[in-house]
Amino acid sequence: MNFLFSRVVFITQTLILSIVLSFSANAQDADEQLLLKHFHSISSEEIAGWMTELCSPEYNGRLAGTPEYLASAGWVAGMLHDWGIKPAGDNGSYFQWFDQPYTVVNDEGSLQLHITRKDGTDIVKSYRAPSEYYPGMNSGSGEVTAEVVYVGYGVTAPELNYDDYKGIDVKGKIVLMNRDVPYKDALNPEYAKWVRYCYHQYKVENAAQHGAAGMLYIDGNSANPNISYIENMIVCGIGPEPLADIFAGLGKTNTAVTGQIDKSFKPVSFATGKTMTIKANTTRHPEGRTCNVAGIIEGSEPVLKEEVIILGAHLDAVGNAGGILVQGGFDNASGVADIMAAAKALAGSGIKLKRTLLFLFFGGEETGLVGSKYYTANPIFHKEKTVTYINLDMVGNGTGLAVNASASCAPLMEYFKTANSKYIHRPMRSSASAVTYYGRPRSDGLVFLADGFRTMDISTTDGVKPVFYHLPGDDETAVTPEIMEDVAKLLYLSLIVMANAGMSGF
Numbered sequence: 001m002n003f004l005f006s007r008v009v010f011i012t013q014t015l016i017l018s019i020v021l022s023f024s025a026n027a028q029d030a031d032e033q034l035l036l037k038h039f040h041s042i043s044s045e046e047i048a049g050w051m052t053e054l055c056s057p058e059y060n061g062r063l064a065g066t067p068e069y070l071a072s073a074g075w076v077a078g079m080l081h082d083w084g085i086k087p088a089g090d091n092g093s094y095f096q097w098f099d100q101p102y103t104v105v106n107d108e109g110s111l112q113l114h115i116t117r118k119d120g121t122d123i124v125k126s127y128r129a130p131s132e133y134y135p136g137m138n139s140g141s142g143e144v145t146a147e148v149v150y151v152g153y154g155v156t157a158p159e160l161n162y163d164d165y166k167g168i169d170v171k172g173k174i175v176l177m178n179r180d181v182p183y184k185d186a187l188n189p190e191y192a193k194w195v196r197y198c199y200h201q202y203k204v205e206n207a208a209q210h211g212a213a214g215m216l217y218i219d220g221n222s223a224n225p226n227i228s229y230i231e232n233m234i235v236c237g238i239g240p241e242p243l244a245d246i247f248a249g250l251g252k253t254n255t256a257v258t259g260q261i262d263k264s265f266k267p268v269s270f271a272t273g274k275t276m277t278i279k280a281n282t283t284r285h286p287e288g289r290t291c292n293v294a295g296i297i298e299g300s301e302p303v304l305k306e307e308v309i310i311l312g313a314h315l316d317a318v319g320n321a322g323g324i325l326v327q328g329g330f331d332n333a334s335g336v337a338d339i340m341a342a343a344k345a346l347a348g349s350g351i352k353l354k355r356t357l358l359f360l361f362f363g364g365e366e367t368g369l370v371g372s373k374y375y376t377a378n379p380i381f382h383k384e385k386t387v388t389y390i391n392l393d394m395v396g397n398g399t400g401l402a403v404n405a406s407a408s409c410a411p412l413m414e415y416f417k418t419a420n421s422k423y424i425h426r427p428m429r430s431s432a433s434a435v436t437y438y439g440r441p442r443s444d445g446l447v448f449l450a451d452g453f454r455t456m457d458i459s460t461t462d463g464v465k466p467v468f469y470h471l472p473g474d475d476e477t478a479v480t481p482e483i484m485e486d487v488a489k490l491l492y493l494s495l496i497v498m499a500n501a502g503m504s505g506f
């Protein structure tokens with residue numbers, strides 16, 4: 001056991017011992033009145049107002065790298081400032097800056113299938129965005145008309161004796177491929193060998209290396225902004241309708257073919273004989289910079305203030321694809337507003353906190369978890385001083401609450417369970433993940449976990465609103481502000497006790 005690890009274990013044990021003590025010993029305290037006053041100040045109306053602000057057209061879907069995202073970051077920072085939460089970013093500011101090249105999609109572009117009749121004449125079928133195809137959020141600008149070649153998962157892995165491009169000519173063609181890899185069990189260490197081939201970025205680069213001119217990504221039909229940009233590579237995401245048309249008359253389906261590949265680990269790639277046109281109108285901004293927003297409430301106890309509890313949520317969303325605007329309401333203005341409400345109450349209460357609280361709002365989650373990766377590489381507080389990182393992503397739709405923790409900080413879930421049963425009374429699930437995940441991290445929380453942080457996440461359960469994942473419709477109406485109020489209250493109560501545990505209590 002190294003020093004860092006034993007230090008972390010020590011922090012956990014101290015906190016566990018004090019959980020029960022802190023809640024019960026203080027229950028009759030006069031401080032409870034102060035606690036409850038600010039508990040009741042957290043309101044769903046205020047949260048709903050922030051949701052409307054974050055989803056306003058002014059921020060244009062908060063795509064990381066854009067000036068509109070920065071405007072939203074500025075608004076969040078202004079609120080933190082107004083509440084007396086101190087800046088924790090670069091050079092005394094609220095902002096932690098990093099490079100974020102980005103692509104503006106100027107219009108919807110188009111996707112067409114060319115069908116040659118028996119008499120040799122051509123008919124053209126045009127698809128609709130975003131219901132049938134989604135413009136490639138990082139597509140190169142231009143137009144390609146070519147035969148579509150199916151390449152399974154688009155993976156070339158010589159060390160795994162697997163190559164979707166083997167013996168198949170894709171030069172100047174449009175490649176059609178699936179997400180992920182043939183190996184599916186992300187809880188099996190074997191998956192680690194495949195993980196580098198899961199990334200969208202890898203897939204488009206591999207397609208370009210094989211000379212493809214265009215790429216159709218079987219990715220449902222929703223915005224997928226984190227495919228890396230390659231000039232002249234025209235990309236779009238397709239849903240079931242164009243996929244069915246490409247497979248029509250071939251005597252197979254994508255489901256059957258991928259099933260066969262997954263079973264045998266033998267690629268099945270073929271020219272489809274179908275010709276399509278993809279058009280994309282985009283502007284690349286290689287100079288893009290963006291930021292995380294960081295604010296702190298400093299701890300008041302000389303030793304314990306060095307320890308930090310982090311609340312994090314991504315502030316960015318998937319932006320506006322040439323008029324197809326995704327405001328990022330549930331994903332993830334909800335997590336941002338939950339944390340803002342808790343932060344405002346914590347700062348406003350004046351209740352002294354021994355440990356430090358850090359509020360992080362990430363840029364670039366949707367562009368490849370860039371903001372959380374930047375933080376873990378450039379932490380504001382040392383990892384070994386971080387009690388836990390608590391992630392909130394899509395937390396605001398439903399009637400129930402859930403808390404989940406990595407095995408290393410599972411006992412900390414008691415804070416949330418106790419706060420809920422004492423003051424909130426929502427159905428609440430809790431689970432500790434003892435398993436190791438070998439897949440591609442798909443949330444900021446998993447980035448922290450992969451880097452060795454002890455992590456938790458809070459979520460809402462029993463959704464009552466339809467989810468428009470990365471689609472128009474994910475606006476401020478896609479959430480239930482009442483559950484968001486309770487999430488904020490849960491954070492507020494639990495963090496007060498957690499920040500003060502191990503000493504005399506608040």
Ligand SMILES: [Zn+2]
Pocket residue numbers: 314331332365393394
């Ligand atoms: Zn999200």
